Amino acid sequence: MIQFHNRNFLKERDFSKEQLELLIDFAEHLKLKEKHGIPHRFMSGKHLAMIFEKQSTRTRSAFTVAAGKLGAQVEYLNKDDIQLGAKESVEDTAKVLGSMFDGIVYRGFDQATVESLGEHAGVPVWNALTNEWHPTQMLADFLTIKEHLGDFHGKTVTFVGDGRNNISHSLLITGAILGVNINIVAPKALQPSISIQKLACEIKEDSGSSILVTENIEEGVYGSDIIYTDVWCSMGEEDALEERYTLLHPYQVNQSLIDMTGKAHTIFLHCLPAIHDTKTDMGRTVFDKFGMDGYEVTDEVFRSPYSKVFQQAENRMHTIKALLAATCGDVY
The missing domain is CATH 3.40.50.1370 (Aspartate/ornithine carbamoyltransferase)
Known part of the structure; x- marks a missing residue:
């Protein structure tokens, strides 16, 4: 120490x-x-x-x-x-x-x-x-993965959604350091900056991890051990609700997307808060505007046995x- x-x-x-x-x-x-x-x-x-x-x-x-x-x-x-x-x-x-x-x-x-x-x-x-x-979040995330999958080395974490935010940045860099494969699945307009991708690619040379940044959902999700998402509108971006919906609604984490992993033991993570039902002001707004019962993730996935979001939060x-x-x- x-x-x-x-x-x-x-x-x-x-x-x-x-x-x-x-x-x-x-x-x-x-x-x-x-x-x-x-x-x-x-x-x-x-x-x-x-x-x-x-x-x-x-x-x-x-x-x-x-x-x-x-x-x-x-x-x-x-x-x-x-x-x-x-x-x-x-x-x-x-x-x-x-x-x-x-x-x-x-x-x-x-x-x-x-x-x-x-x-x-x-x-x-x-x-x-x-x-x-968001470095302290990463410590909790990889502890949670270790607890459920036995190890995080060589596992594939796939982040789905807004790939420009601090969580996707931190996942790319932390995964590259630890030897964890990181996929970022996002529309081109919301993918991590080239500088962040380049840094992660430089770091991964020492750990042997792989990095994939793609807008193709099936390509990015297949083989994933962990599916991870975050809110589509971060703090201070609530006025971008309709714009983010247009770009991101195909990337909602639902059961069909989870099934695309092709794995029986995939877990779901979210750093929270999550818009997954209509029990919040934002959730009701999303339902009224777009008819979606959940925004970045469905309630079915959020409350599923493979969802480890509350253990992740405790960690x-x-x-x-x-x-x-x-x-x-x-x-x-």
């Missing part, structure tokens, strides 16, 4: 294949301790600052609960509480918070902001989501706990 001490986790490439694997294994170990009621207060007396410029359910809850179970205290700072980037530079804010707190969590828009915090804080900084990357806490303990705790 010594190689993690005081390290930032700002994007997936901050850690090597071996380090990511060790974090996932450590999370599995801490999850077992949790289930058996074995204390693991590796962060007693520590204090964490949580800067959240975007809404959050799972990430905020996971960091808060993980820190508490490790013995740390958290201070939540939303965008209206501090002067970050408004009356005070990111560098100055980082230096102030770093002098008082033992670690900083940042969830916001620009990757450059969390990079600057990491450069100047002098304490570990963790990316809880930016427009470009946010276990993997974040491992990350906090390894980088900021007393586990050595």
Whole structure:
């Protein structure tokens, strides 16, 4: 664990294949301790600052609960509480918070902001989501895959939907690092940028994974061990509902798409929240506009036995706990 001490986790490439694997294994170990009621207060007396410029359910809850179970205290700072980037530079804010707190969590828009915090804080900084990357989500995803399929090496994860978002970016890079095959199935207008694809192709040379980016649903889905999707309209893009429907409705994850994998043990993942029924404002809007009972995924798939979305959500806490303990705790 010594190689993690005081390290930032700002994007997936901050850690090597071996380090990511060790974090996932450590999370599995801490999850077992949790289930058996074995204390693991590796962060007693520590204090964490949580800067959240975007809404959050799972990430905020996971960091808060993980820190508490490790013995740390958290201070939540939303965008209206501090002067970050408004009356005070990111560098100055980082230096102030770093002098008082033992670690900083940042969830916001620009990757450059969390990079600057990491450069100047002098304490570990963790990316809880930016427009470009979502690294802590990846730890939970690959732990979930390992739990259900025994291993993630050599498996094929297929992301279906809007391939330009942070989840598809993070899957491409994390898969390339870990030796996991990653398919991105999306219309041409919503495929990952060439620069992201190129980076993933460079990284995969060391791990032996494969990468496929295609608009052909059958080609991309066949042979998949995991089908993964995300909301078609991310935070702040709700006005693009009709445009995304036009582009993406053939890419809805439904039972017919799952059957295209040709595998009996394919699992379904979603980082949540999901528009899968009419029990939310967005779900009702989708039904009224398009007659769809579900948007990016049907309720049938979402609630199926092979859907592991809630275990995946719980694993946010276990993997974040491992990350906090390894980088900021007393586990050595």
